[in-house]
Amino acid sequence: MLEKLNNLDVRILYVLMVIAATFPLLWPMGLPLPISEQVKASYNAIETNIKPNDLVFFGIDFEPTQEAELWPQVLAVGRHVASKGARMVLVNMIAGGFRYEERIEDVLIKQFNMKYGVNLLSLPFSAGREAAFQSIVADFKGLYKVDYHGKTLTDFPLWNEIKSAKDFKMYVQIADAPDWWLRPMSQVKGLLLWNGTVASGASTMAPLYQSGQMCGFIIGMSGGAEYEFLTKRPGPAAAAMDGQSMGHALIILFVILGNIGYQMTKRKEAEAKKAR
Amino acid sequence: MGTAIGTWIGAFLTIGLFSWMYKENAWFRVVENIFVGASLGHLAVTGYQSIVDIAWKPALQGKAIMWLPLIGGFMLFSRWSRKYTWISRVPMGFLVGTTAAVVMNGAIKAQLIEQAAATMMKLNTINNIIFVAVTLSATIYFLFTLQSKKAEPVINLGKYGMMIAFGATFGQTVMSRISLFTGRMQFLLFEWLKLTPGG
Amino acid sequence: MIFVKTQLPIIVTFVSAFIVVASYYLDIQAWKTFAAELLRWNVVLAAFALALGIGGIVRLHWGRIARRERTAPYSIICLLSLALFLVVGLAQTTRGKAYQWLWDYILLPVQATSYATTFFFITSAAYRAFRIRNSYTVVLMVSAILMMLRVGFFASVLPFTPAVSAWVWDIPTTAGMRAVTIGAALSLVGNSFRIIVGLERGHLGGGE
Numbered sequence: 001m002l003e004k005l006n007n008l009d010v011r012i013l014y015v016l017m018v019i020a021a022t023f024p025l026l027w028p029m030g031l032p033l034p035i036s037e038q039v040k041a042s043y044n045a046i047e048t049n050i051k052p053n054d055l056v057f058f059g060i061d062f063e064p065t066q067e068a069e070l071w072p073q074v075l076a077v078g079r080h081v082a083s084k085g086a087r088m089v090l091v092n093m094i095a096g097g098f099r100y101e102e103r104i105e106d107v108l109i110k111q112f113n114m115k116y117g118v119n120l121l122s123l124p125f126s127a128g129r130e131a132a133f134q135s136i137v138a139d140f141k142g143l144y145k146v147d148y149h150g151k152t153l154t155d156f157p158l159w160n161e162i163k164s165a166k167d168f169k170m171y172v173q174i175a176d177a178p179d180w181w182l183r184p185m186s187q188v189k190g191l192l193l194w195n196g197t198v199a200s201g202a203s204t205m206a207p208l209y210q211s212g213q214m215c216g217f218i219i220g221m222s223g224g225a226e227y228e229f230l231t232k233r234p235g236p237a238a239a240a241m242d243g244q245s246m247g248h249a250l251i252i253l254f255v256i257l258g259n260i261g262y263q264m265t266k267r268k269e270a271e272a273k274k275a276r
Numbered sequence: 277m278g279t280a281i282g283t284w285i286g287a288f289l290t291i292g293l294f295s296w297m298y299k300e301n302a303w304f305r306v307v308e309n310i311f312v313g314a315s316l317g318h319l320a321v322t323g324y325q326s327i328v329d330i331a332w333k334p335a336l337q338g339k340a341i342m343w344l345p346l347i348g349g350f351m352l353f354s355r356w357s358r359k360y361t362w363i364s365r366v367p368m369g370f371l372v373g374t375t376a377a378v379v380m381n382g383a384i385k386a387q388l389i390e391q392a393a394a395t396m397m398k399l400n401t402i403n404n405i406i407f408v409a410v411t412l413s414a415t416i417y418f419l420f421t422l423q424s425k426k427a428e429p430v431i432n433l434g435k436y437g438m439m440i441a442f443g444a445t446f447g448q449t450v451m452s453r454i455s456l457f458t459g460r461m462q463f464l465l466f467e468w469l470k471l472t473p474g475g
Numbered sequence: 476m477i478f479v480k481t482q483l484p485i486i487v488t489f490v491s492a493f494i495v496v497a498s499y500y501l502d503i504q505a506w507k508t509f510a511a512e513l514l515r516w517n518v519v520l521a522a523f524a525l526a527l528g529i530g531g532i533v534r535l536h537w538g539r540i541a542r543r544e545r546t547a548p549y550s551i552i553c554l555l556s557l558a559l560f561l562v563v564g565l566a567q568t569t570r571g572k573a574y575q576w577l578w579d580y581i582l583l584p585v586q587a588t589s590y591a592t593t594f595f596f597i598t599s600a601a602y603r604a605f606r607i608r609n610s611y612t613v614v615l616m617v618s619a620i621l622m623m624l625r626v627g628f629f630a631s632v633l634p635f636t637p638a639v640s641a642w643v644w645d646i647p648t649t650a651g652m653r654a655v656t657i658g659a660a661l662s663l664v665g666n667s668f669r670i671i672v673g674l675e676r677g678h679l680g681g682g683e
Binding site: 281282283285286287289290293294296297305306307308309310311312313314315316317318319320321322323324325326327330331341342344345346348349350352353355356361362364365366367368369370371372373374375376377378379380381383384387388391392394395403406407408410411414415417418419434435436437438439440441442443444445446447448449450451453454456457459460463 | 479480483484485487488489490491492493494495496499512513514515516517518519520521522523524525526527529530532533534549550552553554555556557558559560561564565568569574576577578579580581582583584585586587588589590591592593594595596597601611612614615616617618619620621622623625626642643644645646647648649650651652653654655656657658659660661663664666667668670671678679680
């Protein structure tokens, strides 16, 4: 039994995990999903701070590698910001993520009747990451000449209404552990910073939320799912939470089983050593 | 039609990468190399667009100063020649220098000053006391390699604080990985196989 | 010539960095405008540096093909997919429909799946690598389990988990990560300073 436990083919574990994560997608179990205080506070940060016509940066900075965790957040939070009547400027500093900008633009125009160029604008990708953000802080209008679609920015009324980054009320950034975003943007006086990030990068950003440098902070697919419920539009994240819960249960079981095998082996070796 | 073919291609690529979990195979190798090539191609295209939009077009429209970064950029390619690699040093020095300056500015304010200020809380609740104690001891443990018996309680508190933090990071990472897999399964089940929840 | 090859790059590093750092502390508009211009140059050079990196990988794969190595067929596939994206992207830019199709149905699946495979590695690590050997690993394990029980179904079923895991997240985890943040920031500032004053020269490359 001990040998079996220690020499278990890891592919059996893979199959069990696949079943645990996939089964609830096809046969939803309807497990309850409580909303955490942190997500509620982040929702309220947008709900109370953003007023109609406020300018909001909406940063979409992730590669397809993080789509499953962050795209639901983009949808849920983007819709929330749009529902407040804000004027949104979409920003992208990650090469792989430009299509998400176009997709959320489509959603905002179709579902919230936003008018491109009037209360919605998409800016193109800019290389340089932190230096590009610093450029936004130093001279926002100098960095961009054309929009995401290649059209001259000065043709749009919204662009002509903006003088600098200081005109913006909030920067909502959906990205993976973006301390490289927060470092430059925190230099803009009066700009509220709001972040949605991946679960694996959340602990890096937690101290920045606790210190008050960010007014909102949601984490991973669970944060996206809870936000979807708060905005009353359950979506892909909410659908995946049953599988998430089952996956967690199985991982905990594997950790326990692995350690049982390990401890039993250790004890056997100690007894054998004593006997000699 | 394009969407249907594309979905099948996407499924082929997805299952190809997952096939490695069973064992190493040629299908996985093919998809892996498509991944590398496609990612590099995309980076090249987006980089090129950045150069054209920020420097090339303004330079052609009369902003003469933008020729400087354009020339500097081409100078970078001298790295490929052993004899002329020194030509790339000036633009590389500029690139690294300005990046280091940006990072330094940001780190001092956002990560040092504001974080230190946020730690200076009133010690009027148990939570605040624990928070400050763990932050200070973990910082001491992280930054200094003290081997003093007298400092052992502080070091141990710092170690336990770090273990809790790293354990939480591991737990969050598990969440993250399960989410990523679930996302791909949603694509395979609902977009490729056109199944619906409930059967 | 030695000045141009060795000292000029260090001077350029220092002067450009100084202008950017000082723009943060000085309230002189002309200085800030010039620093902003330098940052735009940085963005352009960063894009060229991307091309440099890509060129290096192309040379690597080209070498394998030229030497007819065993993995040469895979290198051909790599370069063909690079060429496909490059040709379509340069012809149409990323705004073109054909390029967007390539992104949606080739790049997105491979990138999303490559990270999703780590799901299996974490499964294997949970069973094989996560060993409780001492009190520190017990604490690490308990913290990890609490984080996993904090979301979804378990948070509603187990009465104590939301409060306990929220406390663990808000107090010791955040405190511990703050220490890591401060340590990392000190390291960043230290390394940045070394680069700016010329003590660190690895980025300037070899050669004469």
